[in-house]
Amino acid sequence: MADPYIKDYLMTAGPTPLPPRVSQVMAEPMVYHRAPAFVDIYARALERLRIPFQTANDVLAFASSGSGAMESAVANLVRPGEPALVASCGKFGERWAELCEAYGAELHHYEAEWGTKVDPAEVERRLAESGATVLFTTLSETSTGVVNDVAALTEAAHAHGALIAVDAVSALGAVPVRQDEIGVDVVVAGSQKALMSPPGLGFASVGEAALAYAEESPGRRYYFDWGRTAKGQRKDPPDSPFTPAVGLFLALDVALGMIEEEGLEQVFERHRLLGRATREAVKALELELFGPEDENANVVTAIKVPDGVEGARVPKVMRDKYGITIAGGQSSLKGKIVRIAHCGYFGAFDIVTTIAALEMTLRELGADIELGAGVAAAQRVFLEAGVAAATPA
Numbered sequence: 001m002a003d004p005y006i007k008d009y010l011m012t013a014g015p016t017p018l019p020p021r022v023s024q025v026m027a028e029p030m031v032y033h034r035a036p037a038f039v040d041i042y043a044r045a046l047e048r049l050r051i052p053f054q055t056a057n058d059v060l061a062f063a064s065s066g067s068g069a070m071e072s073a074v075a076n077l078v079r080p081g082e083p084a085l086v087a088s089c090g091k092f093g094e095r096w097a098e099l100c101e102a103y104g105a106e107l108h109h110y111e112a113e114w115g116t117k118v119d120p121a122e123v124e125r126r127l128a129e130s131g132a133t134v135l136f137t138t139l140s141e142t143s144t145g146v147v148n149d150v151a152a153l154t155e156a157a158h159a160h161g162a163l164i165a166v167d168a169v170s171a172l173g174a175v176p177v178r179q180d181e182i183g184v185d186v187v188v189a190g191s192q193k194a195l196m197s198p199p200g201l202g203f204a205s206v207g208e209a210a211l212a213y214a215e216e217s218p219g220r221r222y223y224f225d226w227g228r229t230a231k232g233q234r235k236d237p238p239d240s241p242f243t244p245a246v247g248l249f250l251a252l253d254v255a256l257g258m259i260e261e262e263g264l265e266q267v268f269e270r271h272r273l274l275g276r277a278t279r280e281a282v283k284a285l286e287l288e289l290f291g292p293e294d295e296n297a298n299v300v301t302a303i304k305v306p307d308g309v310e311g312a313r314v315p316k317v318m319r320d321k322y323g324i325t326i327a328g329g330q331s332s333l334k335g336k337i338v339r340i341a342h343c344g345y346f347g348a349f350d351i352v353t354t355i356a357a358l359e360m361t362l363r364e365l366g367a368d369i370e371l372g373a374g375v376a377a378a379q380r381v382f383l384e385a386g387v388a389a390a391t392p393a
C-alpha cells in the first residue's frame with residue numbers, strides 16, 4: 001500500500017536536520033554585514049562558538065565547508081619541503097594527507113586500519129622518525145564511526161615539540177573536544193553536523209602557538225590566512241575581513257543558542273544515550289558493529305552488512321521505500337557497512353524509527369532479523385534513562 005504520509009528522516013552525518021527555528025531565521029531579509037543588526041549577531045555567534053570548542057580562543061570563521069577549514073590549517077601550518085605527519089584511520093583522515101601533498105609538505109602518513117583508532121605510541125614513533133613539526137589527525141572519523149583519543153595524541157605531539165591540528169568536523173557539539181583542557185593547538189569544524197546548522201561555514205579554533213607558527217611563515221594563502229581573519233575578529237566589535245555568509249551566521253547563532261540553552265553537558269549526555277541505544281539495538285539484532293564497541297563513539301554508528309545481503313541496497317531501500325536517509329560505506333567500505341548518524345538535532349525517537357525501518361529493510365533483503373528486537377533494545381536504553389520531551393518554558 002502506498003502511504004503518502006511516510007515522512008522523511010535525515011539520519012546522515014552531514015548535512016544533518018535543522019531545528020525549525022534554525023531554518024526559519026534563514027528566511028529573514030538580508031542585512032548589510034557592517035550594520036549593527038548583523039554585527040551584533042556576528043559577535044554573539046563568534047562568542048557562542050567557544051562553547052562547543054571548549055576554548056577561550058578566537059574561533060576563526062570562513063565561508064566554506066568543513067574541508068575548507070581543514071585546508072586553512074594546512075595552508076597556515078605546512079611549509080613546503082618540510083615534514084608533516086598525518087595520522088589517519090579512515091576516509092576523512094586521508095584528506096589531511098591529500099591536503100598536505102597539495103601544499104608541498106614532505107608527507108609522512110601513518111595509516112591505521114579503518115575501523116581502528118590511531119595508536120598514540122605509533123604516532124610518537126613516527127614523530128621521532130620524521131621530525132615532523134605538525135601532526136594532523138581526526139577526532140571523530142565519520143567514515144568508520146571511530147573516535148580517537150585526542151588527549152593522548154596531543155600529549156604525543158607535544159612530547160616531540162610538534163603542534164597538533166584536529167579535524168572535529170563531525171565531533172564538535174556531539175562529543176567533548178576539551179580543546180583548552182587538553183591543549184589542542186588547532187581544532188577545525190564545520191557548521192552542518194552536530195552544530196545543527198546548514199552547510200557552508202568552516203571554523204578553525206587556533207591557539208597562540210599555532211598562530212605564531214603560522215605567522216613565522218607567511219604567504220601561499222590569502223582568504224584562509226589565519227592572521228588576517230584573527231585580526232578582524234579581534235576588533236571590537238569584530239569585523240570580518242571579507243563578507244561573511246550572513247544568512248548562515250543567523251542560522252548558526254540560533255543553533256548555538258539552542259546548545260547554550262540545553263547546556264553542553266546535557267548535549268553530550270543526549271549523544272551518549274543516542275549512541276548507546278543504537279549500539280544496543282545493533283547487538284540485539286545480532287548484527288556486528290564495525291570497529292570497537294566504544295562508549296565514546298557517539299557521533300555515528302557503523303554496522304556491518306550481514307552476509308547474504310547486498311550492502312548497497314540497504315540505504316537505497318531505507319530511503320526510497322521508508323523515507324529514511326542513512327549512509328553506506330565509503331571507498332573500501334562501500335557495500336560493507338551502513339552508518340546511522342546521531343550528531344546534532346536528534347532525539348530518542350529518531351533512533352527508534354530508524355532501527356524499525358532498518359529491521360524491515362534487512363528482513364526484506366533476506367537477512368534473518370527478528371522484527372522489534374533492535375527497537376526493544378533501544379527502547380530499554382531510553383526508558384532506563386528516563387528520556388522525556390523537555391517541558392516548554
Ligand SMILES: *Cc1c(COP(=O)(O)O)cnc(C)c1O
Nearest residue numbers: 065066067092140142169170190
Ligand atoms: C564531514 C566531514 C568532513 C568534511 O566536511 P565537508 O563539509 O564535507 O567539507 C571532514 N572531516 C570529517 C570528520 C567529516 O565528518
